[in-house]
Amino acid sequence: MRNRYPYNTHPATSPPPTDYLALTKLYVQTARELGHPSLINTIIDRVTDTSNLDISQTQDCARTVMVPLAAFLGSSNSGSGLPSRFGHLQQEGLKLYLDWLSTHSDELTEDRAVSLLDAALACGNADVFMKSVWPRLEGINLTGTGLRLLAQHLASRRDKLVFSQGAAGPSVQSIIDTLAKRATLGSCVSVASVSDIMATLHWCTKIMCAPNLCNGVIERLLSPSVIKGNYIARVLVPLLPELKNWGIQNKQNVDYAVQKIVGLWVKRVLGGALPAKTLAKSNQVAALAGKWTCECVPCSSARTFLVESDQKRVILRDIGVPAREHVEAFLSTHADGLATCDKLNKSPQSLQIIKSDALNRIASWRANQEKGVALLKSLSTDENELRTILGPEYARVKAALAGQAAAPPATTPRMGANSSMPSASGSTKAGPPSKKRKYMT
Numbered sequence: 001m002r003n004r005y006p007y008n009t010h011p012a013t014s015p016p017p018t019d020y021l022a023l024t025k026l027y028v029q030t031a032r033e034l035g036h037p038s039l040i041n042t043i044i045d046r047v048t049d050t051s052n053l054d055i056s057q058t059q060d061c062a063r064t065v066m067v068p069l070a071a072f073l074g075s076s077n078s079g080s081g082l083p084s085r086f087g088h089l090q091q092e093g094l095k096l097y098l099d100w101l102s103t104h105s106d107e108l109t110e111d112r113a114v115s116l117l118d119a120a121l122a123c124g125n126a127d128v129f130m131k132s133v134w135p136r137l138e139g140i141n142l143t144g145t146g147l148r149l150l151a152q153h154l155a156s157r158r159d160k161l162v163f164s165q166g167a168a169g170p171s172v173q174s175i176i177d178t179l180a181k182r183a184t185l186g187s188c189v190s191v192a193s194v195s196d197i198m199a200t201l202h203w204c205t206k207i208m209c210a211p212n213l214c215n216g217v218i219e220r221l222l223s224p225s226v227i228k229g230n231y232i233a234r235v236l237v238p239l240l241p242e243l244k245n246w247g248i249q250n251k252q253n254v255d256y257a258v259q260k261i262v263g264l265w266v267k268r269v270l271g272g273a274l275p276a277k278t279l280a281k282s283n284q285v286a287a288l289a290g291k292w293t294c295e296c297v298p299c300s301s302a303r304t305f306l307v308e309s310d311q312k313r314v315i316l317r318d319i320g321v322p323a324r325e326h327v328e329a330f331l332s333t334h335a336d337g338l339a340t341c342d343k344l345n346k347s348p349q350s351l352q353i354i355k356s357d358a359l360n361r362i363a364s365w366r367a368n369q370e371k372g373v374a375l376l377k378s379l380s381t382d383e384n385e386l387r388t389i390l391g392p393e394y395a396r397v398k399a400a401l402a403g404q405a406a407a408p409p410a411t412t413p414r415m416g417a418n419s420s421m422p423s424a425s426g427s428t429k430a431g432p433p434s435k436k437r438k439y440m441t
């Protein structure tokens with residue numbers, strides 16, 4: 001393996017250096033300092049002479065020496081212009097580099113992406129990138145990370161690029177959009193947690209690809225294939241405050257997404273309104289404390305269990321016959337249908353109280369109702385603002401949280417009839433309707 005790289009075959013040095021790029025840069029620097037920039041052409045010809053190398057070594061040489069050298073020359077030419085053989089180095093290096101990348105598409109690290117772009121966009125000239133690099137890059141199945149790296153580093157160069165007159169083809173922005181779209185909308189990007197989703201949205205904003213991309217990301221996290229299991233309660237609800245703030249900061253209208261998430265939560269988690277019978281039982285529980293006023297210890301324990309506890313059964317131990325009968329009398333008067341009770345025949349007697357299924361349902365519904373109230377508070381504590389944010393969902397959500405039947409469908413199309421979704425009336429954050437429509441279709 002010694003001295004396989006042609007520029008290292010001349011007899012001068014020993015032992016052989018391992019950092020070929022550093023050595024090559026040193027030669028370039030020396031040629032410049034000696035006032036012989038034309039020698040750089042000789043260095044280029046040696047570097048690009050791969051006649052002694054097999055395919056793998058040739059690609060390795062392109063990746064580790066040719067392309068980084070082109071990047072170095074392209075960003076450090078000392079006012080004397082690029083050497084005449086630069087185009088040869090650039091074309092040859094990039095071609096071999098892309099050959100390598102096409103079979104190592106998951107190995108595009110940040111250093112490699114930067115090096116590739118620096119070489120392809122030497123001196124800010126975009127022609128080589130547009131004509132020979134992008135058409136091949138487009139066909140390579142890069143990972144989400146690789147796509148993001150290319151998009152963001154291309155975006156950071158976007159304003160400094162120059163094009164030949166009459167150059168045809170896609171614009172740099174459309175290439176960035178294409179890369180970013182593949183990077184954020186494909187299954188390679190996670191929407192499994194709030195931090196993943198927010199990182200993607202912030203990234204889109206950073207490379208100035210909002211709003212289209214962000215709308216696509218939001219669309220994805222609301223798609224039926226993603227909303228499974230406890231996704232609504234675990235991810236979408238905790239996402240709400242951050243999504244709302246992100247919308248305000250970036251002047252993106254996210255009202256539709258917020259409405260949809262709240263609507264989904266009411267429907268799938270809270271389970272909509274309570275059935276009329278259950279609602280009646282719920283009212284019975286609420287009235288219990290006002291009617292069953294005995295303050296003795298067994299009564300207080302039984303009442304607390306029925307009204308506040310999330311336990312399904314309780315045993316009032318060793319209270320004895322008189323107290324057991326006393327509590328049973330109150331239970332049959334005020335808690336009919338809410339619980340059953342059994343005496344436990346030991347001495348002294350105990351009383352076991354078991355909640356009815358209806359009361360258990362009410363308890364779990366109440367727990368969810370509290371979460372729903374907290375959910376709305378996380379959006380706003382101002383009722384008018386909440387009304388604006390939730391738009392057509394407001395009345396329905398409020399009714400559901402009060403345990404009441406949903407209001408009859410509004411005359412305007414509701415969620416789901418997306419294209420006809422009315423624009424948020426009076427929302428101070430609302431973007432132009434056209435922006436909004438994009439993620440509703």
Ligand SMILES: [Zn+2]
Nearest residue numbers: 294295296299
């Ligand atoms: Zn009592």
